[in-house]
Amino acid sequence: MRTLTFAMNVSLDGYIATPGDDLGWGVPSDELFQWWSDRVAATDVALYGRRLWESMSSHWPTADQQPGATPAQIQFARRWRDLPKVVFSSTTGVAVDWNARLVTADAVTEIARLKAEAGGTIDVGGATLAAAAVRAGLVDEYVLVTHPVLVGGGTPFFPVLGTWVHLDLVETRAFPGGVLMTRYETGR
Numbered sequence: 001m002r003t004l005t006f007a008m009n010v011s012l013d014g015y016i017a018t019p020g021d022d023l024g025w026g027v028p029s030d031e032l033f034q035w036w037s038d039r040v041a042a043t044d045v046a047l048y049g050r051r052l053w054e055s056m057s058s059h060w061p062t063a064d065q066q067p068g069a070t071p072a073q074i075q076f077a078r079r080w081r082d083l084p085k086v087v088f089s090s091t092t093g094v095a096v097d098w099n100a101r102l103v104t105a106d107a108v109t110e111i112a113r114l115k116a117e118a119g120g121t122i123d124v125g126g127a128t129l130a131a132a133a134v135r136a137g138l139v140d141e142y143v144l145v146t147h148p149v150l151v152g153g154g155t156p157f158f159p160v161l162g163t164w165v166h167l168d169l170v171e172t173r174a175f176p177g178g179v180l181m182t183r184y185e186t187g188r
Contacts, residue, residue, distance in 0.1 A: 002115045004122045006130045007039065007143035011151040016127060018154040021051070025149045029176040030072065032145070037076040040083055044119045047111065047133075049126025050089035053096070056080070061098050086114070088129050108136045131159035141185050142167065148178040 008016045009026035017023055028036065040046075048056065063069060064077035085100035088107045096102045103110050111133050114122060124130045124139070133139050144157065166187035173181045 002044070002117060002119050002122050003140045004111065004115055004124060004133065004138050005141040005143060006124050006134065006139045007141075007145070008125060008130075008157060009145045009147060010157045011147055011149050011154075013150045013152065014157050015151050015154040016157050018151045021055075021155075025151055026145075026147050029179070032175045032179055033072055033076070035173075035175070035181070037072060037079060039123070040076065040079045043083060043121050043123045045084045045086060045114065045122050047114075047122060047124040047126075047129060048085060048087045048100075049129035050087065050091055050094055051128075052126035053085075053087045053089070053094070053100075057096075057098065057100075086110070088126075107132050108138070111138050112136070127155045127157075127159075134159055134165075135161065137165075139186065141170075141183060143181065143183045145175075145179060145181045 009023070009028075010016055011025060018025070060077050060080045062077075064074040066073075069077075081098050083099060085096075085098070086103055087094060087096050087100050088103050088110070090104060094102055107129055111122075111124070115138060124133050130139070167184035168187055169182065170185050171181070171183040175181065
């Protein structure tokens with residue numbers, strides 16, 4: 001059975017985006033950017049909600065061809081293109097490419113099916129999609145990359161839950177700029 005991980009940048013007050021989807025507060029240091037790139041390289045498949053997919057697919061497919069692209073950005077773009085991706089959307093007309101496929105059926109059912117397959121890690125991203133996986137009890141690991149900023153509102157990392165989820169801290173790492181990565185496993 002595969003491991004499903006929910007990993008995102010998060011503000012200290014618990015948000016992954018401000019109202020209006022501003023992510024400017026989460027600009028990574030070179031070290032953190034490399035860490036995210038290495039995560040992409042170690043992931044077997046990435047699951048995206050429509051909005052996160054649109055954000056990522058509007059930049060990374062050609063980021064390595066942009067003037068001034070750094071070696072790290074070139075590496076990330078190549079890794080991202082090669083990574084198998086599943087995009088979940090109920091909106092028709094969502095374009096997918098770059099080693100991705102579109103799923104319009106029930107997300108929880110498809111995520112459970114993917115988890116049951118043989119293979120390695122699955123990353124889930126996008127607030128709505130991740131919330132569905134969290135509520136269904138499908139997430140095995142939570143990785144919070146906490147930035148020292150209070151944004152005051154927006155899209156929360158964690159959805160409202162009907163029950164407690166006990167977690168075990170398994171890893172921490174400090175990055176430049178006061179950023180702290182914490183990784184938790186569910187207490188199953």
